[in-house]
Amino acid sequence: MTKPDYDTLVVGAGPAGLTAAVALAVSGVRTAVAGPPFSPDPSRPDTRTTALLRASVELLRNIGVWEACEPEAAPLDIIRIIDDTGRLARAPEVAFNADEIGGEPFGFNIPNTALVAALYARAETLPNLDVIETKAATSIEPGPEAVSVTLAEGQHISAQLVAGADGRRSLCRDAAGLTTSSWCYPQVAIACNFEHTEPHRNASNEFHRLAGPFTTVPLPGSASSLVWVEKAEEVDRLLALSSDDLAAEIEKRSYGCLGTVSSVGPRAAFPLSGMRVQSYAANRIALVGEAAHVIPPIGAQGLNLGFRDAAVLAECAHRGLEREDDAGSRAVLSAYDRARRADVISRTLAVDLLNRTLISGFVPLHVARGIGLHLLANLAPLRRLVMREGIAPQFGLPRLMQRSAPAGA
Secondary structure, eight states: OOOOSEEEEEEOOSHHHHHHHHHHHHTTOOEEEEEOOOOOOTTSOOOOEEEEEHHHHHHHHHTTOHHHHGGGOEEEOEEEEEEOSOOSSOOOOEEEEGGGGTSSOSEEEEEHHHHHHHHHHHHTTOTTEEEEEOSOEEEEEEOSSOEEEEETTSOEEEEEEEEEOOOTTOHHHHHHTOOEEEEEEEEEEEEEEEEESSOOTTEEEEEEETTEEEEEEEETTTEEEEEEEEOHHHHHHHHTSOHHHHHHHHHHHTTTTTOSEEOOOOOEEEEEEEEEESOSEETTEEEOGGGTEEOOSOTTOHHHHHHHHHHHHHHHHHHHHHHHSOTTOHHHHHHHHHHHHHHHHHHHHHHHHHHHHHHOOOHHHHHHHHHHHHHHHHOHHHHHHHHHHHHSOSSSOOGGGSTTOOTTO
């Protein structure tokens, strides 16, 4: 058989896919990434942001991307959880403070456009990474020694391993024959940015309400991003408001903790759902990001899970080339599946349970949630353990997400 064009082809050029491509290339894997071109539309600005936890920041630092991101990002030094359910047994406020675990920020909040621009800029500097612009991949055919991918423009590419980072409706997942479990929530999330008169002091505020969390996350200067989870019928009303009226609603829901709210940016709304795959790799295809798992935007876990996918896949593919000269061997796929399974399942279950304790009418769940928050508020060792595990799991963390990891780790 003719030698494949690449060791690894990443299908999908979102943040998780681009991060996987750069991590693979930095690790010495001959890589290409195929996806739509990066062309921000000034008339329709993307105001989405991502809260990158500490391990994700280390990954970006180790692959040479963070230096370009840092000026656009705001540190997260404090995370507050405030019970705003109105229930009779109100839980205490819990404040996670980075000073308790060494003083470094928990992470940074960064606009998606700045993150993607930095990833593209880094990709262009790597000699063993090709960026292929395409409308879409239209056909993916796994074979015994390589995967053949056909792009919408007619180009054919082959690779030992395909990293499917092509989102919730993943063609790569279908081609690999991987099945999913999925579920929906009776909630919709609104995302937008806004300005305010009081300093945020690098604090994220998560108001736990019966409809779901209302979370403000700091941005550089006197601005914050918002993820507001609500019932669908209430979202329709909120989206119909003027910017000034929506600013007043945000100010009311945040109890004025950020002062006067103004300059609410474009709004995006999306229904909440969940999904995970039964296996994360098969037939020379490994899944990354939302092709493998979808969780509600609670606790900043979504893209951070995708970043761990990227770092683990780079590590597994690099070892496969070293041991077998094959980035997509069964041993590589099995190692990737084992490494991702426990992390994704545990985070998915935790986020799902937290969300259901808010929206469920089952009283024992409310009691359990209240007890948990009381323990976190009053037991410093438990609070520190939760903080460390939340920002950077101590077990199974890939080397590219560890401090000063060498290239090719």
